[in-house]
Amino acid sequence: MFEYFLLQVLNGLVTGLIYALIAAGLTIIFSVLKIVNFGHGALYMVGGYAGYYAIQLLGVPPILAVLVAMAATFVIGVIFERVMLTPLYTDKVDRKDEYAIIVTFALFMVLENAAIVVFGPFNKRPPSFAEGAVHVGLLTITYDRLVAAGLAALLLIALSLFMQRTSIGQALDAVSQSRDAAAIIGIDAKRMFAIAFGLGAALAGGAGALIAPIFSLSPTMGDLPSVQAFVIVVLGGMGSVPGSIVGGILLGIVEGLGVGFYPDANRALAYSNAFGALLLIITLLVRPTGLFGRQHLRME
Amino acid sequence: MPRRSPVQIWWLVPIVAALALPPLLNSYWLHVISVSWYYAILAASWALLAGYAGQFSFGHMAFAAIGGYASGLLAVDLRVPVPLGILCGFVAAGIVGAAIGWLCLRMRGPYLSLFTLAFALIFQLILIAEYQFTRGSLGLSVPGLFAGRSDTPYYYTGFILLLVSLSAMIFLLRSRVGIFLRALREDEDAAEACGIDTSLYKILVFAITSAVAGLAGGFYGHFVGILTPNLVTIPEMGLVVAMAVVGGVESLSGAVVGAVFVYVLSEVLRDTGQMRFVVLGLLIMLTQRYAQNGLWTLALGRGSRLSWRKPVTRAVEPEAAATAVERETNVG
Numbered sequence A: 001m002f003e004y005f006l007l008q009v010l011n012g013l014v015t016g017l018i019y020a021l022i023a024a025g026l027t028i029i030f031s032v033l034k035i036v037n038f039g040h041g042a043l044y045m046v047g048g049y050a051g052y053y054a055i056q057l058l059g060v061p062p063i064l065a066v067l068v069a070m071a072a073t074f075v076i077g078v079i080f081e082r083v084m085l086t087p088l089y090t091d092k093v094d095r096k097d098e099y100a101i102i103v104t105f106a107l108f109m110v111l112e113n114a115a116i117v118v119f120g121p122f123n124k125r126p127p128s129f130a131e132g133a134v135h136v137g138l139l140t141i142t143y144d145r146l147v148a149a150g151l152a153a154l155l156l157i158a159l160s161l162f163m164q165r166t167s168i169g170q171a172l173d174a175v176s177q178s179r180d181a182a183a184i185i186g187i188d189a190k191r192m193f194a195i196a197f198g199l200g201a202a203l204a205g206g207a208g209a210l211i212a213p214i215f216s217l218s219p220t221m222g223d224l225p226s227v228q229a230f231v232i233v234v235l236g237g238m239g240s241v242p243g244s245i246v247g248g249i250l251l252g253i254v255e256g257l258g259v260g261f262y263p264d265a266n267r268a269l270a271y272s273n274a275f276g277a278l279l280l281i282i283t284l285l286v287r288p289t290g291l292f293g294r295q296h297l298r299m300e
Numbered sequence B: 001m002p003r004r005s006p007v008q009i010w011w012l013v014p015i016v017a018a019l020a021l022p023p024l025l026n027s028y029w030l031h032v033i034s035v036s037w038y039y040a041i042l043a044a045s046w047a048l049l050a051g052y053a054g055q056f057s058f059g060h061m062a063f064a065a066i067g068g069y070a071s072g073l074l075a076v077d078l079r080v081p082v083p084l085g086i087l088c089g090f091v092a093a094g095i096v097g098a099a100i101g102w103l104c105l106r107m108r109g110p111y112l113s114l115f116t117l118a119f120a121l122i123f124q125l126i127l128i129a130e131y132q133f134t135r136g137s138l139g140l141s142v143p144g145l146f147a148g149r150s151d152t153p154y155y156y157t158g159f160i161l162l163l164v165s166l167s168a169m170i171f172l173l174r175s176r177v178g179i180f181l182r183a184l185r186e187d188e189d190a191a192e193a194c195g196i197d198t199s200l201y202k203i204l205v206f207a208i209t210s211a212v213a214g215l216a217g218g219f220y221g222h223f224v225g226i227l228t229p230n231l232v233t234i235p236e237m238g239l240v241v242a243m244a245v246v247g248g249v250e251s252l253s254g255a256v257v258g259a260v261f262v263y264v265l266s267e268v269l270r271d272t273g274q275m276r277f278v279v280l281g282l283l284i285m286l287t288q289r290y291a292q293n294g295l296w297t298l299a300l301g302r303g304s305r306l307s308w309r310k311p312v313t314r315a316v317e318p319e320a321a322a323t324a325v326e327r328e329t330n331v332g
Helices: A003-032 A040-058 A062-089 A098-121 A143-165 A169-177 A179-184 A189-211 A222-235 A239-260 A265-271 A274-286 B003-010 B013-022 B027-052 B059-080 B083-101 B107-130 B151-176 B176-188 B190-195 B199-223 B233-248 B252-268 B274-288 B294-299 B302-309 B319-329
Strands: A134-135 A139-142
Touching: A003 A040, A003 A062, A003 A139, A003 A143, A003 A169, A003 A179, A003 A189, A003 A222, A003 A239, A040 A098, A040 A179, A040 A189, A040 A222, A062 A098, A062 A143, A062 A189, A062 B274, A098 A265, A098 B233, A098 B252, A098 B274, A134 A143, A139 A143, A139 B003, A143 A169, A143 A189, A169 A189, A179 A189, A222 A274, A239 A274, A239 B233, A274 B190, B003 B319, B013 B027, B013 B151, B027 B059, B027 B176, B027 B199, B027 B233, B027 B252, B059 B083, B059 B107, B059 B199, B059 B233, B083 B107, B083 B199, B151 B176, B151 B252, B176 B190, B176 B199, B190 B199, B233 B252, B233 B274, B233 B294, B252 B274, B252 B294
Parallel strands: none
Antiparallel strands: A134 A139
16 A cells, blocks of 8 residues: 555656646746746647657657757747737737737647647657666556656756856846846847747647657647646746746645545546646635735736 | 617617528528527627626636536426526526636636636536436437427527527626626726725626526527537637637627627538637637737727727726726627
8 A cells, every 4th residue: 555655656756747847837938928828738738749750750869859849849939929929018908918818728729729630639659768667666667757757857957047047047037027127237028028938838848748658649638737737836836936846746746646545436537637627726716816916917 | 878879770680680591591501500699698798707897717618518407407307397497507507607706706817717717627527527417428418498300499599598698788788887897807906996896796797697608508408409518628618719709809799790700610611620720719819919809890990999009097997997998899
């Protein structure tokens, strides 16, 4: 029993790191642009497929395919931001929250359904990062999970360093704190918006490519992780990358345990997906505007 | 206001046209237009909730499903007469709607969208998991509202339900309540500061629009004869959002026109499979980007001025803000 518990915790830790990656992307977009990206789950899915096709068609090694996926979703993110989100920075749009909700939701619709058309509705599974598994006592952990968790952790560390140590990272931080003050010291806010959305999309895409060998790819794979990412972002604090890392791992573990130990096995399977959504509802009931309240949320 | 009277007469044209249409349609298009009445009721009530009151709910389809399933289960399990069942579904959806409105009183903007999205997701999973009541993904077969196989009575019933609910909602918006709802959208704090009971109106608008959605769901269930959890999926919600946005999210009649237009378009594109949702998604983006008040408003010649207007000043006096909006938008 204890080993089963441990296995659920370990599996939860792996998915938690992936969630954290998705949530970190959502957080960056939220803190810099002050919008919630409802298309985030679809970008995660696109990243998974980009990695798959990089391996299958271009013969890229699986680990490098993660970088290809990130590059692809970065480009999609920047294009979407340039074409659809620029009106947000002017007075052309009143009620910017609503505008952002609608167009990012439309992004979700377009990407998910385009994926069904282009990639087909059936599941696809890219080759493993590494075949085989580690056995410790009765526990079995596949190398895929270990590699995915390791790469996710590496990406999260790289992200933290990028945000703290590079001039672009600091400029993103400055814009997220005050657009006007950032402009005064010569930071081009528009460039930062594009970078932030692209970076957020790339993190989601990278997560998609990492998870692909573990759970296979499908056009609707992004539906639930996006809800999970919303939970983490709301729970872990807006704009806080470390907060989303801790929140992601916690959620992954809680979910793994919840599904593993739900009394009625039949229902547990059906309700496994409701877990994140329920947590989101409870979090919002307790903290209706997230941790930082309304001022943090409004577009300037 | 006297200048409104010609507009009202003008509205008789599409109503008469819709009433005279069935004999000219083949059975396929008669069915399509009848279903589009269902979507039109949903899109108009969502436009009231999201466009007017500013409560961007993604849970609207769940309320349609509550109405549909409540009425369907009453008819199947308790042999309740169908019209009474639809009425019960209407009331049930209204009550749940009020409860959801109460629960998200403190939530705003995207948080409310997230909350309602999660609610719809869980509701869909309940419909699937509790199969001993709902028959799960197989779907619940429900008796028809009318005997016989003709769609014509459903066409007229749907259209009358649409007219009644639309008139009721427009009547509401032209009353004082409509002004309060717009004040709620423009600035909840300022409205509250002016002594508007924002909590009351938020719960009220959720209750009313959810009840209307439940009515639509009840009609739909007894029309097509089967209810499935697919009623609550994200693509269905996307369809309704597309309808309202394309028609003009701040105009209820625009949403109705948008609903019929989008649904007919999606039927025309049915052979393209999922591609039609790609087209609809792009249509939403383009409409939002270039004609925020919808193509319908644009077609009426009011769009160009509206779409690029400066934001309404966040006035401390919500009546003033609301009248400023009223000057520029059309209540109908």
